[in-house]
Amino acid sequence: MSAKKPSREFRNLDLQLIATKYRLPFAGKVSILHRISGVLLFLSLPVLITLFLYSVASPETFAQMGVGAGGVFLKLVALVALWGFMHHMCAGIRFLILDLHIGMDKVSAQKSAIAVLIISLTLTVIFAIKLFGVL
Template identity: 50%
Template sequence: MQTSKDMQTKKRPVYLHMPTIIKHLPIPGIVSILHRATGVALFLLLPFLLALLSGSRSSGEDFEYYKAWADNWFIKLILWGVLWAFIHHLFAGLRFLLIDAHIGVDLHTARKTAKWILYGAPAVAFVLGIFLW
């Protein structure tokens, strides 16, 4: 039988409160988490994006239908988010490839490149989104 002292020292499950954890993460950690999240999002959206591409290339009437469908402001906003996810995933992936090649592994450079990605990817997505809107 367990005593009350044994029950107090027993390891219990820990509640992981993500906003608190993310608030204390360094910028490279945030970029890493966003890289993983955008990878999952792009993977899950891939069938939808491929169907959109395939349908728009099948005939002129279908292209006009998909163009009219994509002119909705909400769909444009979603596609803008997909564009940001792709750019962030691309930039962060290139950063991780460089780190794997032992380029930019010192603390100062790693933080600087993480800031470039964290602020640069939305900026590039914004400019491209304005251009494509």
């Protein structure tokens, strides 16, 4: 007597089911945030290059950039760019280690994903404290 193969189960993945039934693991969240931070860094390059060129054009423009850097809006933009860089760097290191087949099991991958989130947010908070002049 041969055992019958179980039939495949197909699930309807509409947005309501995803929000209620399926939870994305931290590794998936880190992967999505890595892509978002990469796009953020890529799209901010023209603005950052323009600001850099403007700041090194002359001593007067450098002084104007210093005055403008005191604004809260510019600091928040810089903070978002810093988060993008910190997260992209930390997640990139994680993915390079995974490419070496280190930490590929589920528990290690989960721990490294959580570590990426904690480290990148901690570094961002440290830079935010320095940027906003709390210390």
